[in-house]
Amino acid sequence: MGKTLFEKIWDKHVVKEIDGGPSVLYIDKHFIHEVTSPQAFKGIEKRGMKVFRPQQIVATADHNVPTLNQHLPIGDELSRNQVQQLIENCAKHGVELYGLGHPFQGIVHVIGPELGVTQPGMTIVCGDSHTSTHGAFGAIAFGIGTSEVEMVMATQCLMQSKPxxxxxxxxxxxxxxxxxxxxxxxxxxxxxxxxxxxxxxxxxxxxxxxxxxxxxxxxxxxxxxxxxxxxxxxxDQITFDYMEGRLFAPKGAEWTARLAEWKQLYxxxxxxxxxxxxxxxxxIEPMITYGTNPGMGIGITKNIPSDATLDDNEKRNFLKSLNYMGLQPDTPIKDRNIDYVFIGSCTNSRIEDLRMVADFVKGKKKADGVEVWIVPGSKQVELQAKNEGIDKIFEEAGFMLRQPGCSACLGMNEDKIPAGKYCISTSNRNFEGRQGPNARTFLASPLTAAAAAITGKVVDVREYLN
The missing domain is CATH 3.40.1060.10 (Aconitase, Domain 2)
Known part of the structure; x- marks a missing residue:
């Protein structure tokens, strides 16, 4: 019997199988940031250990960093301390750090691929749930908890049950x-x-x-x-064309050899x-969420579902979610007014996302009363946007191109949506309070978000396309 892509990679990385239990899995690449690494560094130091293979770790600052005036000291004390701790820990343990001010700084799941660190056939982990991003390259990539971050630092391995x-x-x-x-x-x-x-x-x-x-x-x-x-x-060839020539991608004879291996990954x-x-x-039509988890989504032309067929428990949770959002069952989502637009996060902050938005808004102005934040996923994306004149298009439209970071994806930094306000966001989560206490989030594509920025409401972007 043949193997799945997952099985081919998994089997090559199993160091030891435990009867009736998990496997010891070797980890090729470990990404870390300022939020989930301090406790892990402290843990290995308490044990009197060193980072086992620091050359296989890449660090950046992204979650807590401000997206304005990054040349200035960070105002929030907790954020400042976490970023400083990352600097000190990486220096002490010989870990490569792309911190604030570095030309490679950015969101961890943006910089890995754009630098060529992320490669097919790898096992990749990070103390961040959206590590699955790197799976787009044909890699086994997943998020881990802080104790597991410590385990990988100490052994370059992880105990995992096969899913x-x-x-x-x-x-x-x-x-x-x-x-x-x-x-x-x-x-x-x-x-x-x-x-x-x-x-x-x-x-x-x-x-x-x-x-x-x-x-x-x-x-x-x-x-x-x-x-x-x-x-x-x-x-596939799209993957290989994207990777070729990137800074940390293989070169010359090594590229040829690795390419032959990668072509067997299917x-x-x-x-x-x-x-x-x-x-x-x-x-599939343009989609938007209406509730407080990403599964509560509908096509842009559809009504919010009715609660008529739900059992008591389902109905209670459903109505709680709609109450938080200030919405009603069986009503249209279209034409709802919005207050903020956030285009960024590890989901949609790459150069193609910014180009998509710029193409749509060129020659247009944002709606009155709507604040628009465009947050590039990395310094390289920011630089490329400026080189292509995308920043000028945004400026003329009344948008603000900020500096790289996780920003308003999560309420861990200065970029929070005020209580009760509606934000149409290209990020990945719409949980209660995710973008700030009592903020209300609609998840959508960069195109749908751009259309909302121009019109000031939830619209079907297809009505505005040539």
Whole structure:
């Protein structure tokens, strides 16, 4: 029997199998940031240990950093202390750090791919749930807890139980105005925020293969939002073209050798998955969430669902969510007024996302009363946007291009949405308080967010496209 893509990578990285228990899995690359690493560094020091293989760790500051005036000391004491701790820990243990002011600084899941650190066939971990982003390259990538960060620092290995395997096939052509964010929001709405719990998901099908690498990263990024351990896509020529020539990608003869290996990374035709789901790309329209988990999503032309068919417990949770959002069952989502637009996060802050928004808003002005934050995912994305004149397009539209960081994806830094205000966001989570205490979040694609910025409300972007 053939092997799945996941099994091919997993089997090569198992150091030891424990009968009736987890496996010891070797980790190729470990990304760290300022939030989940301090306790891990402290833990290995308490044990009198050193970081086992510091050359396999890459560090950056992203979660707590301000996105304005990064040349100044960080105002928030906790954030300042965490970033300083990261600097000191990396210096002490010989870990490569791309901190504030470094040309490679940025969101951890943006800089890995753009620098060529992320490569097919790897096992990749980070103390961050959206590590699944790197699976777009045909890697096993997943988030880990702080105690596991310490374990990898100390041993370069991790105890892991092998997950079940799911394949989601998306075939056919996407309609105009539908992008990768809509695909993943559609999938999560279809199977629910817990529908892939216990699984590692492979995305396949003609619609997936047609996507750019940056679009694939968006899809893999949100795998965790349906409960999956991670998501992945088999590498192909699009992958190899994206990687070739990047700073830390293999060169010369090593590139040729690695390429031959990477071309074997696919699920065999007779490989067996525990579950398969088939989706017609033509069924997907621009998506938006209405509730307080990413599974509460609908097509932009649809009404918020009715509570009529729900049991008492489901109804209670459903109505609690709508009450938080200030919405009613069985009403349209379209034409709702919004106050903020946030375009950024590890889901949608790459150069293609910014280009997509710039193409849409060029020559237009933002709606009165709407504040728009555009936050690039890295210093390299920021520089490229400026080199292409994208910053000028944003400026003329009344948007603000800020500096790299996780920003308003989560309420851990200065970029918070005020209580009661509505934000249409390209990030990955819409939990209560995620963007600030009592902030209300609609998740959507960069295109849908751009249209909302111009109109001041939730609209069907297809009505505004040529």
């Amino acid at each position: 079940k395997l799911m394949r989601i096939n998306v075939d056919g052509e996407l309609k105009n105005g539908v992008v990768s964010k809509d695909i993943i929001l559609y999938i999560i709405a279809l199977i629910s925020a817990s529908g892939a719990t216990g699984y590692f998901v492979e995305y396949a099908g003609s619609a997936i293969r047609s996507l750019s690498m940056e679009a694939r990263m968006t899809i893999c990024n949100m795998s965790i939002e349906m409960g999956a351990r991670g998501g992945m896509i088999a590498p 699920s065999d035709s007779d490989a067996v998955f525990d579950k398969e789901i088939n989706i017609d790309a033509a069924d």
